[in-house]
Amino acid sequence: MSAAADLATAEGLEGLSIARLAREVGMSKSGVAAHFASKETLQLAAVDLAAEGYRVQVFEAARGREPGLPRLHAMAMAWLDHIEHVGFRGGCFFAATGSEFGARPGPVRDRVVHHTRSLIDALEEEARLAVRLGELRDDVEPHRLVFQLHALAQEANLRRQLLDDPGAFDVARAAVVDLLDQARTRGDRS
């Protein structure tokens, strides 16, 4: 069942058909259909499973560091590492499904949006805290900082998928370090 959803995740998209999934796990088509009320239910299960994957990594990495800048830094890096190593053929699951369902209103899109916003909100929250703690400059806008962090991850994923750029994630990591460095309060070396 969750093994089915995992293989579903690996396949990636709307092309994840009940029939195809059935073949892959060696069951009859209606055997799979019995586990999910509809194709949409299967898609939602795949989305939630993928979300669990990065949530565990990102928030586990966060727990190990003090709140504020160190935690923000750790979350951004853990998130890049996770995308780099997911191993789905289509790369980052949320980049793929977000792009696919961005223009298709419905529960699947809503779920993808929810998980995406959830990560962004967590990063913004941590950035806001870092500003409050004086670790990041007063004039740093958390919204924009996280915009840039998220952008770098998207770009690394795109370049690996499309441009065979094996160093894409290293470039992204270096840019993240620079970005946080420039936002850091002068003289602060925490």
Added chain:
Amino acid sequence: MSAAADLATAEGLEGLSIARLAREVGMSKSGVAAHFASKETLQLAAVDLAAEGYRVQVFEAARGREPGLPRLHAMAMAWLDHIEHVGFRGGCFFAATGSEFGARPGPVRDRVVHHTRSLIDALEEEARLAVRLGELRDDVEPHRLVFQLHALAQEANLRRQLLDDPGAFDVARAAVVDLLDQARTRGDRS
């Protein structure tokens, strides 16, 4: 014919079926099929049409400015403007198709990759020139600068599609300005 490809473009993806397109332009299915050797040919036509759309805007904007930093700046802005105003339901055509065909080898993927790389190469070339002209600092890496510029556009597109962030393109534009500002030779106000 090119009107068909245009509506095809608007629809966006693999879901662009010959049957669906036929309905949309009021022809029979095989009437459309006769114009394209195969579905793949139709997809390639749509990709090329979309590429023409941004090429015209970006390279026209470039022609009006002197080579180097001014031209790089103009290209980045024209490109953001184009993505913001394409009007395809799925947003940026190349973000959508790139994500969809990134893991599907074949002529369609190759064509999407070619157009994507083409724009990136043009931006990098201009950045390299700006360094040579002394408009950008010596230690600026064109590859990484364009990585960041491209990342901002991807993120703006994603946020509009997924997060109903109407100011996403304004944030991206402001970040582009900052990025080029920081890369600029100190004291240079060209």
Added chain:
DNA sequence: CCTACCGATCGGTAGG
């Protein structure tokens, strides 16, 4: 450019 057809695949259900 059309009608009419093909084989394949889809999501879903009936009935067990």
Added chain:
DNA sequence: CCTACCGATCGGTAGG
């Protein structure tokens, strides 16, 4: 969990 079926849609072709 299965077989067996449904109506719909797909890409593509035959024949005109």
